[in-house]
Every structure is written in structure tokens, then in C-alpha cells.
Amino acid sequence: MESKKIGIVGSGLIGRSWAMLFTSVGYHVAIYDVTIDQVTSSLAEVLKQLQELEASGMLRGTDDAQTQHNRLTGTATLKECVCDAMFVQECIPENLDLKIKLFAELDKLVGENTILSSSTSCIMPSKFTEPLVHRENCIVSHPVNPPYFVPLVEVVPAPWTSASTVSRTKELMTELGQEPVVFSKELPGFGLNRIQYVILNECYHLVQDGVLSARDVDKLMSCGLGPRYTWMGPLETAHLNADGLGSYIERYGPTIMDVSSTMKGNADWSLPAANDLVQQCNDMIPIDRLEARRVWRDERLTAFAALRTQMKRK
Ligand code: NAI
Structure with a gap:
């Protein structure tokens, strides 16, 4: 059976939003950031937001806020975050050098079945995935802020992304209740x-x-x-x-x-x-x-x- 674990790297605005979307439909999410303090405060911020959404009747999914939050775990290392994950969503700042470095690290940590997806708003996936062993599994899933309320996700493959990575990503986004659009090829700034x-x-x-x-x-x-x-x-x-x-x-x-x-x-x-x-x-x-x-x-x-x-x- 496929793992129900999602790894989220970067716990800022977009990382926290993805965490809320994945836990709302039952996924277990491990979240990582450069400092454990950042991870801890992000977990607290997510709980606060889930409770506010519950109070206003806008919580997604069928479980209560606390149950959804219980599916979220903070991790102190990147390895712990992505180990055995079926899908990793990168949410670090929009900086090409940072993305190149992180994807090279991720490439060494994951197995053949893990999809490595980036939240980048504009950077073409070929720019940070070309030399990777697992480049067939790399893709962009670009959300629109605030993703909890704006459903579009741009799903953008690199030239070497496999068809199965594209279709699995599209299915996952649909399962979250988002509206994916799949690009036939990458372009700067996507659509x-x-x-x-x-x-x-x-x-x-x-x-x-x-x-x-x-x-x-x-x-x-x-x-x-x-x-x-x-x-x-x-x-x-x-x-x-x-x-x-x-x-x-x-x-x-x-x-x-x-x-x-x-x-x-x-x-x-x-x-x-x-x-x-x-x-x-x-x-x-x-x-x-x-x-x-x-x-x-x-x-x-x-x-x-x-x-x-x-x-x-x-
Ligand atoms: P942010 O600045 O709020 O969060 C980035 C987080 O990544 C910070 O918590 C930072 O400590 C962490 N980080 C930095 N380097 C790291 C590393 N090597 N490993 C783990 N964590 C690391 O940024 P935001 O707004 O969440 O954006 C993240 C990505 O999502 C960017 O690529 C951005 O272009 C994209 N995006 C942003 C949108 C927005 O409206 N903010 C909308 C759609 C996509």
C-alpha cells in the first residue's frame, strides 16, 4: 500500500497552508524548517488557524480541528521529514540557489517512489532538477495564495518528468479539493x-x-x-x-x-x-x-x- 505520509519542507506561509490542506483529507504530514523554533511556532500557528476556521464553520474535511492537527508532526531533520514520504512539497523562499541545494539534498534522501514537488511561483523546474538521479519524479505544484480558499494549482513538469509523476500529482491535488491545471511543458512564470x-x-x-x-x-x-x-x-x-x-x-x-x-x-x-x-x-x-x-x-x-x-x- 502506498504511504500516506507527506513531507513539507519550509514552514512559512505556503508550507503551513499545504499542511492544512493535506491533513484535512487524512494525510500524515511531517514538516521541517531550518530551526526547530520555527517548526514549533508554525505548528502552533496552524492549530490556531484550524480552530478559527472551525469556529467560523470554514474548516475543510470531515474531522475536527484537533484531529486534523494531530496528523501534523514537526521534525528536526530533513531526513526525518522526507523518509518514506509518498510526496514532498518544497516551500522554501523563491531563490534558485536555495532550491538547487535543497533538491540535491532531497535527491539523496528519497527512494524511487517519492514525488519531489516545488511550490515555486515562477522558476522552471528544469533549473533545479536536471542533474538529479530522481529527476523523473520532480515537478512543480504552484498554489495561489491563500491556497485554503483559492483552489488553483499549476502542475508544471520539467522535460524529464515522467507521465506517472504528472498524473499522480494531479490526482493528489484533486483529492485535496484543489483545481489542478496540467502544463504540457514548462515556461517561465507558468500561466x-x-x-x-x-x-x-x-x-x-x-x-x-x-x-x-x-x-x-x-x-x-x-x-x-x-x-x-x-x-x-x-x-x-x-x-x-x-x-x-x-x-x-x-x-x-x-x-x-x-x-x-x-x-x-x-x-x-x-x-x-x-x-x-x-x-x-x-x-x-x-x-x-x-x-x-x-x-x-x-x-x-x-x-x-x-x-x-x-x-x-x-
Ligand atoms: P516564507 O518566507 O513565508 O517561508 C519560507 C520558509 O522556508 C521559512 O520558514 C524559512 O525559514 C524556510 N526555509 C528557508 N530555507 C530552508 C531550507 N533550506 N530548508 C527548510 N526550510 C527552509 O515563504 P512562502 O511565502 O511560504 O513561499 C514559499 C514558496 O512558495 C516560494 O517558492 C514562493 O514563491 C512560493 N509561493 C508563494 C506564494 C505567496 O503568496 N507567498 C504563493 C505561491 C507560491
């Missing part, structure tokens, strides 16, 4: 961040060129494109906005190409070039109010996740 960066570039130009304020650019999304894309993507939206996508292209294709030819593309995402944009965002939400605003955002994402679940049943 979500490539689209996000196109949007950010255009927002940058609209603000820096003085066409719109930062507040109004955000309103284009939160009051316009955001609600439109809540339940379906841009392609289905276009498909419905005419008599199918073919008719949309006949009607609007030339306009898309005309407008697109005026776009400036890549912006200068460095400082001080982007100072005006930064200043406007700081005026909108002062830095000392960011934490309160994150709480505000998470409350709304939580309510939205509940609505999504309710609507899915219909």
Missing part, C-alpha cells in the same frame, strides 16, 4: 503569472503616463474585469459575448489588434523608475495599514470560497 504580468505592465503604463490614478486602475479590475471573471475565464467570456468565439473574432479581432499595437509592453519594474506608482499605492493603503487590509481581504476571500462551494452544489 497565471504570465497573465498577471501582462496586466501589471498595462496598469503600470496607465498610471505612470498619467492616464488614470492607481486607485482608478484598480477599480477597472475590482469593479469591471474582476466580477466578469469571477465564474469564468476570459475565453469563455469572449465566447459568450458574441455568437461564439468565431463570431467574437470576426467582430472584435481587428479592434484587438489595433489597440494591442498601441501597447507599450514591458515596463521598467525598477526603482526609482516606478516611484510614482509606488507613492500612489502607499497613499491608497499606507504601509502601516497593510496587515489590517490583508485581514479584510482574507475575510472576503473566505466568504467567496463559501459562496463558491454553495453554488457548485447547484
Whole structure:
């Protein structure tokens, strides 16, 4: 029988979120970080969050918070964390050198059946898995923050990742209640961040060129494109906005190409070039109010996740 153990390496924001998802459906999770103090405080933070979710009726899975938390163990060594695990989820900082070093260590510690998965947001898996003995078992499972409420996972194989690693990862993500999308090949930034960066570039130009304020650019999304894309993507939206996508292209294709030819593309995402944009965002939400605003955002994402679940049943 396949092991029901999951190893999580890195117990920051994303590591803790994965731990909560895996324990919610019955997996035993071992979690490791560079210091045991970090592991201990992460275990306490997870328990607090599970209890809060239970109190607000948003706990996932069928077991209570304490039962789910009992499936989570802190470990003092990497070996203990990944030994006999069926799946290891790496959640260390977004730094290529760190990922290269860690995957080389993991490669020596795991057997043939362990999948080595990275949470990286943008780094292609070929960049940190090429020389490994177990490179067929390496893959990216990129979650979207906060993963407990946002279901997408980008499943991105390296050129040498085996088909069975891809299918087992997809099945596991589905079992967690997430929504995996599987890439046929790797690309920098995968899919979500490539689209996000196109949007950010255009927002940058609209603000820096003085066409719109930062507040109004955000309103284009939160009051316009955001609600439109809540339940379906841009392609289905276009498909419905005419008599199918073919008719949309006949009607609007030339306009898309005309407008697109005026776009400036890549912006200068460095400082001080982007100072005006930064200043406007700081005026909108002062830095000392960011934490309160994150709480505000998470409350709304939580309510939205509940609505999504309710609507899915219909
Ligand atoms: P974080 O900074 O909150 O946590 C990283 C944790 O890794 C820290 O606890 C740190 O002590 C630990 N760590 C560092 N080196 C380690 C090592 N060699 N072995 C074990 N633990 C180590 O970072 P966060 O936000 O959790 O991000 C983790 C990964 O997830 C990154 O690759 C990031 O790009 C990706 N990600 C982050 C998202 C976000 O919104 N924060 C969303 C999706 C993916």
C-alpha cells in the first residue's frame, strides 16, 4: 500500500497552508524548517488557524480541528521529514540557489517512489532538477495564495518528468479539493503569472503616463474585469459575448489588434523608475495599514470560497 505520509519542507506561509490542506483529507504530514523554533511556532500557528476556521464553520474535511492537527508532526531533520514520504512539497523562499541545494539534498534522501514537488511561483523546474538521479519524479505544484480558499494549482513538469509523476500529482491535488491545471511543458512564470504580468505592465503604463490614478486602475479590475471573471475565464467570456468565439473574432479581432499595437509592453519594474506608482499605492493603503487590509481581504476571500462551494452544489 502506498504511504500516506507527506513531507513539507519550509514552514512559512505556503508550507503551513499545504499542511492544512493535506491533513484535512487524512494525510500524515511531517514538516521541517531550518530551526526547530520555527517548526514549533508554525505548528502552533496552524492549530490556531484550524480552530478559527472551525469556529467560523470554514474548516475543510470531515474531522475536527484537533484531529486534523494531530496528523501534523514537526521534525528536526530533513531526513526525518522526507523518509518514506509518498510526496514532498518544497516551500522554501523563491531563490534558485536555495532550491538547487535543497533538491540535491532531497535527491539523496528519497527512494524511487517519492514525488519531489516545488511550490515555486515562477522558476522552471528544469533549473533545479536536471542533474538529479530522481529527476523523473520532480515537478512543480504552484498554489495561489491563500491556497485554503483559492483552489488553483499549476502542475508544471520539467522535460524529464515522467507521465506517472504528472498524473499522480494531479490526482493528489484533486483529492485535496484543489483545481489542478496540467502544463504540457514548462515556461517561465507558468500561466497565471504570465497573465498577471501582462496586466501589471498595462496598469503600470496607465498610471505612470498619467492616464488614470492607481486607485482608478484598480477599480477597472475590482469593479469591471474582476466580477466578469469571477465564474469564468476570459475565453469563455469572449465566447459568450458574441455568437461564439468565431463570431467574437470576426467582430472584435481587428479592434484587438489595433489597440494591442498601441501597447507599450514591458515596463521598467525598477526603482526609482516606478516611484510614482509606488507613492500612489502607499497613499491608497499606507504601509502601516497593510496587515489590517490583508485581514479584510482574507475575510472576503473566505466568504467567496463559501459562496463558491454553495453554488457548485447547484
Ligand atoms: P516564507 O518566507 O513565508 O517561508 C519560507 C520558509 O522556508 C521559512 O520558514 C524559512 O525559514 C524556510 N526555509 C528557508 N530555507 C530552508 C531550507 N533550506 N530548508 C527548510 N526550510 C527552509 O515563504 P512562502 O511565502 O511560504 O513561499 C514559499 C514558496 O512558495 C516560494 O517558492 C514562493 O514563491 C512560493 N509561493 C508563494 C506564494 C505567496 O503568496 N507567498 C504563493 C505561491 C507560491
